[in-house]
Amino acid sequence: MDALDQFKEKWKNxxxxxxxxxxxxxxxxxxxxxxxxxxxxxVFGLIEFALWAFLSWAFHDKSGGGISESKxxxxxxxxxEILSYAILIYFLFRFYSNYKRISLVExxxxxxxxxxxxxKTVKLYVAxxxxxxxxxxxxxxxxxxxxDAELMATVNDIQIKQQDKYFFARLVLVTFAILTLxxxxxxxIYWLTYGTLLRRLKAxxxxxxxxxx
Amino acid sequence: MNDSLKEQFxxxxxxxxxxxxxxxxxxxxxxxxxxxxxxxxxxxxxxxxPKFRGESKFSTWMYRVALNTAITSYxxxxxxxxxxxxxxxxxxxxxxxxxxxxxxQMDALYNAIGQLNDIDKALVLLYVEDNSYLEISxxxxxxxxxxxxxxxxxxxKLKTLINP
Numbered sequence: 001m002d003a004l005d006q007f008k009e010k011w012k013n014x015x016x017x018x019x020x021x022x023x024x025x026x027x028x029x030x031x032x033x034x035x036x037x038x039x040x041x042x043v044f045g046l047i048e049f050a051l052w053a054f055l056s057w058a059f060h061d062k063s064g065g066g067i068s069e070s071k072x073x074x075x076x077x078x079x080x081e082i083l084s085y086a087i088l089i090y091f092l093f094r095f096y097s098n099y100k101r102i103s104l105v106e107x108x109x110x111x112x113x114x115x116x117x118x119x120k121t122v123k124l125y126v127a128x129x130x131x132x133x134x135x136x137x138x139x140x141x142x143x144x145x146x147x148d149a150e151l152m153a154t155v156n157d158i159q160i161k162q163q164d165k166y167f168f169a170r171l172v173l174v175t176f177a178i179l180t181l182x183x184x185x186x187x188x189i190y191w192l193t194y195g196t197l198l199r200r201l202k203a204x205x206x207x208x209x210x211x212x213x
Numbered sequence: 214m215n216d217s218l219k220e221q222f223x224x225x226x227x228x229x230x231x232x233x234x235x236x237x238x239x240x241x242x243x244x245x246x247x248x249x250x251x252x253x254x255x256x257x258x259x260x261x262x263p264k265f266r267g268e269s270k271f272s273t274w275m276y277r278v279a280l281n282t283a284i285t286s287y288x289x290x291x292x293x294x295x296x297x298x299x300x301x302x303x304x305x306x307x308x309x310x311x312x313x314x315x316x317x318q319m320d321a322l323y324n325a326i327g328q329l330n331d332i333d334k335a336l337v338l339l340y341v342e343d344n345s346y347l348e349i350s351x352x353x354x355x356x357x358x359x360x361x362x363x364x365x366x367x368x369x370k371l372k373t374l375i376n377p
Contacts (some may be wrong), residue, residue: 003375004368007322008341011235018234023223026230026255034256035249037285104257104281105264105274108335109354111281200331204284207332208355 037197038099041118044193045095045125049088072147080136087132091125112205119202122194130183137179141172222262226255229275233258236279239338240286242327250283257282277352280338284331318375325374333367340364 098118159167237247339349350360
């Protein structure tokens with residue numbers, strides 16, 4: 001008889017050591033909030049939705065009377081805003097349907113495969129957000145150079161007056177430095193939220209995958 | 214949700230609660246984490262219950278949901294319990310005597326099981342609960358041969374963990 005079989009014997013006799021909870025206590029437990037993983041992924045998605053919506057509202061408000069009234073500019077920013085909302089709504093829908101589809105009654109491997117699919121959705125969402133941020137900034141710079149005559153005139157003026165040939169170049173560099181910092185910050189936040197939630201799950205999923213010889 | 218459904222569920226949960234206790238005991242080493250997991254499993258069972266069709270035994274279904282919840286739960290041991298239980302369901306207070314009455318060898322084995330990964334813990338639990346390899350393989354979604362191979366590896370692993 002090996003050690004595990006000895007353990008089995010003891011294991012079977014332990015039932016008396018459990019506290020028996022009555023229905024009232026169980027009812028109380030059921031009133032509590034679940035800490036379910038997929039639910040949290042969905043909740044993070046909702047928080048992000050609110051956050052991006054707030055940021056875009058805040059910036060929109062400020063730039064209203066701002067740098068340029070050019071039609072191309074306005075159209076461009078409106079387009080960008082609609083695009084980012086469309087992406088958010090699409091991903092919220094995906095998060096929600098992932099959340100709904102996952103059932104704990106399935107076998108463990110199938111369940112985890114579905115959660116990993118949720119993980120893929122999250123990854124794609126993060127990637128698209130970052131690409132959109134970088135592309136948006138680059139596009140804004142190009143638009144400024146081509147369509148914002150007033151701003152470019154001011155820049156030229158500064159370059160001539162202060163004899164600073166590289167003023168614009170430095171402006172672009174600073175923009176990219178801020179962009180890089182912001183992207184790194186964003187990645188850190190994602191790593192701390194989704195990353196923390198999913199790291200252990202990924203390890204467990206790998207164990208089930210590897211077990212198929 | 215429907216009151217009579219809830220009543221029915223509570224009755225089943227009350228009579229089968231040892232299954233949940235056992236899963237918590239395998240997955241968590243301290244009582245606070247066990248309480249958390251017990252709560253989470255109960256909630257997930259209740260969420261899943263309306264879809265329980267009685268195709269399998271209630272206990273089999275319960276094992277599946279409980280194990281899946283334990284495996285996919287992201288905070289089994291890491292968090293320090295900080296809040297107090299205001300509504301005071303004091304089921305946490307008992308259940309330690311088990312550890313103290315165990316002889317040293319069992320204690321060592323218990324610790325060794327604690328060091329296994331989440332999937333291996335599930336296998337151990339299903340094994341000591343007398344499930345066949347077919348049932349184990351169905352619960353975890355791996356082949357029967359694999360369940361057997363894995364179980365043998367676990368036995369070897371446990372042996373090395375106990376006698377390093």
